[in-house]
Amino acid sequence: MVNIVHGTTKKPVSSNRLADFFINSPQYDGYLYIGYPIIGTAEGPYPIDALWVSKEKGLVVFNLIEGRDLGEFKETQDDSANKLDAKLRSNKSLMKGRSLEVPISVITFAPARADVTVHDDDNYKLCNENNLLETLDKFSWDGPEIFNQLVSVIQSISTIRKGKKKREVQSEDSKGAKLKSLEESIATLDNLQGEAVIETVEGVQRIRGLAGSGKTIVLALKAAYLHAQHPDWKIAITFSTRSLKGQLRQLINTFTIEQTNEEPDWENINVIHAWGAPGDNDRNGIYYTFCKIHGIEYYDFTAAKNAFGRNREFEGACNKALREFKSSIGLYDVILVDEAQDLHPSFLRLCYELLKPEKRLVYAYDELQNLSSRSLPSPEAIFGNNPDDTPRVRFYPAQSGEPQQDIILEKCYRNSRPVLVTAHALGFGIYRQPDAVTGLGLVQMFDQNKLWLDVGYRVDEGKLADGCDVTLARTEESSPKFLENHSTIDDLIQFHCFDTIEEQNVWVAKSIRDNLSNDELRADDIVVINPDPITTRDAVGPIREILFNAGINSHLAGVDTSPDIFFDTDHNSVAFTGIYRAKGNEAGMVYIINGQDCYSSFPNMASVRNRIFTAITRSKAWVRVIGVGEGMKKLALEFELVKKNNFKLAFHYPTEVERKKINIVNSDTSDYEKKRTRTKKGEFDLLLKDLESGKVLIEDLSAEKVERLKFLLNKRKK
Amino acid sequence: MMPTIKEVRNQVEKITSELIGLSMCDHQNFPALRELNNGLKEIGLKQGCNLSIALKNMPYKEIYDELNRTQSYNIRMLDGALIQIMYEFKDELIRTHHLAFFPSPYLEEFQNNPDVYLEDEIYSEVVMKSLVPFPIRFDYDSNDAVVKDVDHPMSHLTLGQYRNCRIPVGAPLTPYYFISFILRNFYHTAYEKYCDGITEFVEGFSETITDNEKQVLHLTVPFIKHGIFRRLSNKIRGS
Numbered sequence: 042m043v044n045i046v047h048g049t050t051k052k053p054v055s056s057n058r059l060a061d062f063f064i065n066s067p068q069y070d071g072y073l074y075i076g077y078p079i080i081g082t083a084e085g086p087y088p089i090d091a092l093w094v095s096k097e098k099g100l101v102v103f104n105l106i107e108g109r110d111l112g113e114f115k116e117t118q119d120d121s122a123n124k125l126d127a128k129l130r131s132n133k134s135l136m137k138g139r140s141l142e143v144p145i146s147v148i149t150f151a152p153a154r155a156d157v158t159v160h161d162d163d164n165y166k167l168c169n170e171n172n173l174l175e176t177l178d179k180f181s182w183d184g185p186e187i188f189n190q191l192v193s194v195i196q197s198i199s200t201i202r203k204g205k206k207k208r209e210v211q212s213e214d215s216k217g218a219k220l221k222s223l224e225e226s227i228a229t230l231d232n233l234q235g236e237a238v239i240e241t242v243e244g245v246q247r248i249r250g251l252a253g254s255g256k257t258i259v260l261a262l263k264a265a266y267l268h269a270q271h272p273d274w275k276i277a278i279t280f281s282t283r284s285l286k287g288q289l290r291q292l293i294n295t296f297t298i299e300q301t302n303e304e305p306d307w308e309n310i311n312v313i314h315a316w317g318a319p320g321d322n323d324r325n326g327i328y329y330t331f332c333k334i335h336g337i338e339y340y341d342f343t344a345a346k347n348a349f350g351r352n353r354e355f356e357g358a359c360n361k362a363l364r365e366f367k368s369s370i371g372l373y374d375v376i377l378v379d380e381a382q383d384l385h386p387s388f389l390r391l392c393y394e395l396l397k398p399e400k401r402l403v404y405a406y407d408e409l410q411n412l413s414s415r416s417l418p419s420p421e422a423i424f425g426n427n428p429d430d431t432p433r434v435r436f437y438p439a440q441s442g443e444p445q446q447d448i449i450l451e452k453c454y455r456n457s458r459p460v461l462v463t464a465h466a467l468g469f470g471i472y473r474q475p476d477a478v479t480g481l482g483l484v485q486m487f488d489q490n491k492l493w494l495d496v497g498y499r500v501d502e503g504k505l506a507d508g509c510d511v512t513l514a515r516t517e518e519s520s521p522k523f524l525e526n527h528s529t530i531d532d533l534i535q536f537h538c539f540d541t542i543e544e545q546n547v548w549v550a551k552s553i554r555d556n557l558s559n560d561e562l563r564a565d566d567i568v569v570i571n572p573d574p575i576t577t578r579d580a581v582g583p584i585r586e587i588l589f590n591a592g593i594n595s596h597l598a599g600v601d602t603s604p605d606i607f608f609d610t611d612h613n614s615v616a617f618t619g620i621y622r623a624k625g626n627e628a629g630m631v632y633i634i635n636g637q638d639c640y641s642s643f644p645n646m647a648s649v650r651n652r653i654f655t656a657i658t659r660s661k662a663w664v665r666v667i668g669v670g671e672g673m674k675k676l677a678l679e680f681e682l683v684k685k686n687n688f689k690l691a692f693h694y695p696t697e698v699e700r701k702k703i704n705i706v707n708s709d710t711s712d713y714e715k716k717r718t719r720t721k722k723g724e725f726d727l728l729l730k731d732l733e734s735g736k737v738l739i740e741d742l743s744a745e746k747v748e749r750l751k752f753l754l755n756k757r758k759k
Numbered sequence: 760m761m762p763t764i765k766e767v768r769n770q771v772e773k774i775t776s777e778l779i780g781l782s783m784c785d786h787q788n789f790p791a792l793r794e795l796n797n798g799l800k801e802i803g804l805k806q807g808c809n810l811s812i813a814l815k816n817m818p819y820k821e822i823y824d825e826l827n828r829t830q831s832y833n834i835r836m837l838d839g840a841l842i843q844i845m846y847e848f849k850d851e852l853i854r855t856h857h858l859a860f861f862p863s864p865y866l867e868e869f870q871n872n873p874d875v876y877l878e879d880e881i882y883s884e885v886v887m888k889s890l891v892p893f894p895i896r897f898d899y900d901s902n903d904a905v906v907k908d909v910d911h912p913m914s915h916l917t918l919g920q921y922r923n924c925r926i927p928v929g930a931p932l933t934p935y936y937f938i939s940f941i942l943r944n945f946y947h948t949a950y951e952k953y954c955d956g957i958t959e960f961v962e963g964f965s966e967t968i969t970d971n972e973k974q975v976l977h978l979t980v981p982f983i984k985h986g987i988f989r990r991l992s993n994k995i996r997g998s
Contacts, residue, residue, distance in 0.1 A: 578782040578837070579782055581782060582779060582780045582781055582782035583780055585779045585780070585782075586776050586777070586779045586780030589775065589776050589779050589787065590776055592789070594786075594787065594788070594789070595779075595786075596785055596786035596787075596835075597782065597785040597786070597837075614786065
């Protein structure tokens with residue numbers, strides 16, 4: 042069975058007929074790429090219509106004829122074979138001496154022509170469905186030992202090595218050397234990621250995966266791929282963390298140059314923030330654009346907060362814009378949304394309305410990034426209904442030959458298994474001591490237990506069902522071994538408790554110095570994260586001062602003029618950051634200071650647990666969680682249990698009733714607060730009634746309290 | 760005693776380190792002390808800085824962006840303001856200094872998003888709506904070819920890049936005088952809270968202002984005593 046990877050093409054009819062042919066020819070194997078690859082040549086990008094990679098036939102290029110006009114099809118055949126040949130020759134693994142080890146055949150496929158045999162000759166094959174089988178059967182190749190290399194060369198869409206300074210290492214087992222080899226191992230996309238880049242849906246497509254599964258890279262490359270195929274399309278790629286912008290632009294730039302030998306045309310491919318503000322192009326954003334072109338009032342952050350309340354700013358602004366716009370003006374051909382879990386569904390609706398009728402919307406999200414049991418609603422719910430009550434967007438089960446609407450990237454390439462499982466264990470409170478209120482250790486849990494499987498866990502013992510005991514483990518498939526084999530588990534992740542903050546600070550500064558002088562790490566391999574956003578500024582000052590006096594430069598990724606750049610451009614400054622800015626970034630060595638702030642918090646237990654989760658998952662290799670006091674000790678104890686359980690999650694899956702209890706007590710949502718206000722209001726109403734009826738006299742209340750109330754009321758009047 | 764170039768460098772380092780410790784500084788560069796020919800020594804910025812940009816006739820935003828991009832500063836403050844400190848000595852005597860403060864032209868952006876930015880009320884002035892960010896320079900040049908009585912005082916203050924704005928200043932400034940001026944006036948709440956954490960350096964340079972210059976509105980550099988700033992601040996705070 043041929044695996045069909047359905048990219049974007051300007052020849053949809055002939056492409057579909059070719060795909061149909063292969064679906065109906067189950068005797069063949071390999072991959073058929075439609076609308077891929079694009080070859081960068083001196084004259085610019087050269088797109089191949091379709092390419093079949095097969096163990097028995099080698100490479101078969103298809104030039105597709107959409108209508109009846111054959112044009113100079115022989116010349117085109119020579120051209121495409123030469124271009125592909127030239128591209129492949131640069132790969133040593135495919136060469137034997139001076140000749141390419143794999144045969145390249147070319148077929149012009151013109152399904153609308155019945156008279157193909159008239160023009161067909163031995164050197165230049167012209168086919169429709171009738172003679173295609175017969176033609177293909179004449180091809181043969183007996184070099185399947187290099188088949189896997191061949192696929193990986195074709196699939197290696199782009200090297201995703203960052204534009205970082207080259208790493209120079211002296212000692213083979215230093216941390217720097219380990220990081221170097223890790224970076225090399227993940228420099229190419231795997232098959233699943235490659236397919237996710239190419240597969241293009243005429244409509245809505247979603248991509249799910251854990252942090253580190255490559256969603257951002259897939260989205261960026263997808264944007265670049267679509268741009269290379271359709272330079273005239275208006276494409277937007279949007280995100281909520283501004284520190285992602287630099288990274289996205291760089292990926293798109295590298296990819297476009299590799300594929301087309303040309304710089305991307307930034308007029309047509311916009312890397313813009315979800316919100317945006319008036320001003321130059323750099324500050325543009327999706328919401329701002331939507332308001333501008335539809336003539337709707339725009340809210341900035343402060344205005345939105347005043348109008349819709351804290352934590353509902355963007356949701357409120359988007360909903361208001363959606364209510365007020367009259368008819369949709371399609372501006373973009375494609376919009377790609379990264380980190381959709383941090384954006385309200387109303388924003389996705391807004392993107393949908395901003396698209397031309399094809400509605401090519403791609404959104405990537407991480408079900409676990411927020412850990413809270415709220416994940417995004419189903420696409421059917423997000424995009425609403427047509428006038429006839431049918432959903433505007435519908436997801437169908439995957440069908441062979443059709444591009445996938447729903448892609449799951451279950452492999453995590455950033456965090457090793459021990460690091461990731463620790464992050465999950467702490468984030469969910471799997472091994473937390475049960476508290477008195479809920480009687481449970483868990484602080485949050487998914488309503489749909491199947492989600493655990495989607496993110497790469499397998500049931501090791503027990504049963505994954507409400508009210509059952511279960512042990513979940515990651516597989517070698519979803520957490521590749523090479524991510525953890527480079528270091529011992531005790532080196533991968535450490536927890537340290539100190540008596541005082543000063544001791545903690547001195548330890549961190551000393552460790553960083555060791556990293557730089559002995560471990561061959563670079564300053565930009567290190568990031569120091571403080572989990573409590575309010576205290577970050579004060580918390581990191583003293584450590585940075587010690588470092589400065591030791592001749593080590595550092596910076597606080599704060600609000601400065603270039604919020605789009607997280608790491609220092611010169612590579613010689615250690616990044617310090619609060620948790621919000623850490624999102625979306627990664628580093629080899631991650632220090633999490635003041636870990637005690639993540640043990641517990643009232644009333645919002647889940648939010649501090651989410652912070653430690655986010656902080657730990659920033660690490661490409663090593664994690665150090667440090668802190669002081671009781672909270673830190675207990676947190677370290679939880680980690681000991683994770684270790685004892687061999688980095689598996691063993692717990693009792695809560696029932697629906699238990700989950701409700703957990704959520705009410707711990708949840709991120711403001712339901713708890715709402716309820717509190719409601720009770721208080723009720724009590725006040727009662728008091729007021731009693732005062733009016735004389736049941737309670739003003740004199741019954743303390744004079745001081747009456748004064749305070751008076752003061753409050755007077756203040757309101759002014 | 761007038762400070763030597765080494766002492767000046769120590770002051771810059773100490774002040775930078777303290778501002779980091781107080782988290783008023785988000786990024787910084789180490790001051791470089793270089794020996795040039797003919798007995799010339801300078802404290803400057805690292806290689807690759809673009810200093811001439813500040814004098815060009817172009818929108819302030821572009822000047823600021825370029826300085827920030829090329830890291831042409833000693834200190835980048837928490838609100839994005841850039842501070843440059845440069846000195847040149849010949850035969851152990853001060854020859855020139857260039858002390859500049861470039862506030863971020865993007866303050867307005869922060870005004871729109873104070874929550875992202877404002878983690879503590881002590882930085883309240885930097886998000887005032889009515890604020891107009893403009894650069895401030897204290898320049899000193901003892902070169903006879905440049906100096907012109909009253910029109911171009913040896914030590915002078917330039918506000919907002921106005922071409923002929925040279926307000927006479929009594930003497931060259933030490934890094935400490937300059938930084939405490941900046942903190943006191945543009946980071947007042949933070950200064951009040953933290954001034955105890957900043958080491959005082961009382962040594963100053965001798966007076967260079969002419970009698971004619973004293974006839975126009977000018978700034979005097981006080982000869983300060985140990986602890987005076989601290990006492991003044993405490994007095995103002997009423998403690």
